[in-house]
Amino acid sequence: MNKIFKITVILFLSAIALQAQKKDAIVESIIKEANENSQLKNLGHELMDVIGPRLVGTPQMKKANDWAVAKYKAWDISARNEKWGEWRGWERGITHIDMVYPRVQSLRGTQLAWNPSTSDQGVTAELITLPMVNNQDEFKKWLPNVKGKLVMISMNQPTGRPNYNWEEFATEESFEKMKKERDEQTKAWRKNLSNIGYGRSLTTELEKAGAVGIVASRWSNGFGVNKIFSARTKTIPTVDLELEDYGMLYRMVEYGDKPQIKIVAKSKELGKVPTFNTIAEIKGTEKPDEYVILSAHFDSWDGGTGATDNGTGTLVMMEAMRILKKMYPNPKRTILVGHWGSEEQGLNGSRAFVEDHPEIVKNVQALFNQDNGTGRVVRLSGQGFLHSYDYLGRWLSAVPRDITKHIETTFPGTPGGGGSDYAAFVAAGAPGFSLSSLSWSYWNYTWHTNRDTYDKIVFDDVRNNVILTAILAYMASEDPEKTSREKIVLPINPRTGKQRTWPKPRSPQRKGGLD
Missing domain, CATH: 3.40.630.10 (Zn peptidases)
Known part of the structure; x- marks a missing residue:
């Protein structure tokens, strides 16, 4: 190896070492x-x-x-x-939900996104639950009962304890019994909703029939926790109650106690x-x-x-x-x-x-x-x-x-x-x-x-x-190299027997909630 070549190699290796030190120094400074x-x-x-x-x-x-x-x-x-x-455009205001009969109690809940505002006086009415029906005709015959009422549209959960809590404290027999009962109740509830037949437009039908509000409880399988999404009503309020309060009210309806609640759910419509x-x-x-x-x-x-x-x-x-x-x-x-x-x-x-x-x-x-x-x-x-x-x-x-x-x-x-x-x-x-x-x-x-x-x-x-x-x-x-975009050959979909395809770009919804 001649002297000039040796010096070139040393300089090259030194440059690499310095660059590595520089990169390490930046990484260390980030950390x-x-x-x-x-x-x-x-x-x-x-x-x-x-x-x-x-x-x-x-x-x-x-x-x-x-x-x-x-x-x-x-x-x-x-x-x-x-x-x-x-x-x-929409802005959330205050939400107050109170039971006013047969006793007074403040309830834990909130209006859903894009909820139509109530007046300052709010809405006070008796609660009613969905009926068990065999078909949509039966439901239509029942539908006039919602006039002037607040309609409860969610299943009453048999337990407010999440599974991990049952697994820690319950006997194995008790846990299995609870799961079986809940599964049967859930299956029956879903079958009834199918019999009712309106799907996501159910609240629209209730509103058209004269309901003065919708009360839901979308439990998220944890203590005190609910999923909170959007209202589907045009003029009447939709609120979500936490499971503990929803279950209490549901039981009152079932036992004939005729509970009434007052909903004040203020919001502002802000146009486009x-x-x-x-x-x-x-x-x-x-x-x-x-x-x-x-x-x-x-x-x-x-x-x-x-x-x-x-x-x-x-x-x-x-x-x-x-x-x-x-x-x-x-x-x-x-x-x-x-x-x-x-x-x-x-x-x-x-x-x-x-x-x-x-x-x-x-x-x-x-x-x-x-x-x-x-x-x-x-x-x-x-x-x-x-x-x-x-x-x-x-x-x-x-x-x-x-x-x-x-x-x-x-x-x-x-x-x-x-x-x-x-x-x-x-x-x-x-x-x-x-x-x-x-x-x-x-x-x-x-x-x-x-x-x-x-x-x-x-x-x-x-x-x-x-x-x-x-x-x-x-x-x-x-990185001195540009990343490769070469794609794999996707496997066969076992359900269809056809080769999977790469996802296709989709256009966004650029005008939302404006219809």
Whole structure:
């Protein structure tokens, strides 16, 4: 080996070593900033406690959009609100629900989203339950009975204790007996609804027949927790009562006690309002037209404050962007964050972005989406991209072992057809990945419920997700290679006997609730 060649090799190896040290230094700085200067609790307070739930079309959603833009600009990150559609404007007011006969008791419940407002005096009436019928004709004969009444439309649950509580304390025989009775009751209830025959339009028929309000209880299989979605009535109130109060009233109706309740459910109709995605970006220095995207939906249902669905995902992406701007201000590729609107009604914000920005979608290096709760990330799929292991494996190698040891990876995986906003990008052929979290009883206790609030956030897990996301974004930006979009050959669907196909892009609903 001649002297000049030896010097060249030494210089080359030194350059590689220096580059590795530089990358390690950035990774270490990301970890240090996340652990020692976390802004998560402050951000969580401002978003969940002060702004509150972010139902599409509400003033709170717009406040959240504007708040995020202001936060990014304070961090010297370019940000904007990008209109993608219009929605029925609505604002929640106070809800008071009280039993007034045969005794007085305040009840625990709330009006559903887009509920028609009552007057200041509210509605006071006797409760009535749905009848057991053999067919729709029988139901139609009964229907005049609802005139002037509040109609209870949910099944009366036989127990308010979730299964895990029975498993801990009940005898095996008692638990099995309860499950059998509940299964039989549920089957009979569903059969009766089928006999009634109106499906989702049942409340419309009750309203047309003269009911003065609808009372529901969509229990979420946990202590004091209900799913809170939207009202389907045009002029009369729809409220959801927690199981404990709903069951009490139901029993009163069955025993002939003729209970009456008073509902005051105030709200405002705001006409047609614009809807937005909040977009922020740190411009790339070498490949500004290639993109690493951080992704989380910004909207929520409004039974709670949208803390784990998807406040925590929002916090992860905001905090990751703050740290990246501070520790990695000159990325090779543009790092863009999308806070999507109206995910809850069908991925509308992200689908609109994909449809409106093909020039960005075709140049996505990778997208990282977090949505399903407060837990640490425990699953990562290659989403059907054949070579996803090659690049995701490289990037994950830079993440601390105490984070990656919890993550189960599936490569190449299969493409997600829905569920969250990464699917909008996967359908367009862009490598989008879901950072899927540990449950923390998400499905029962916080997903779309009245208990999805700040106190349910596990900040240690969220901080781990910030570190993971920021390092993945950094590694994806620095990677000298463009990620492969080659797809796997999908397997045969055993139900149809036909080969599965890649999900197709779907257009968003750009005008919601306006018909």
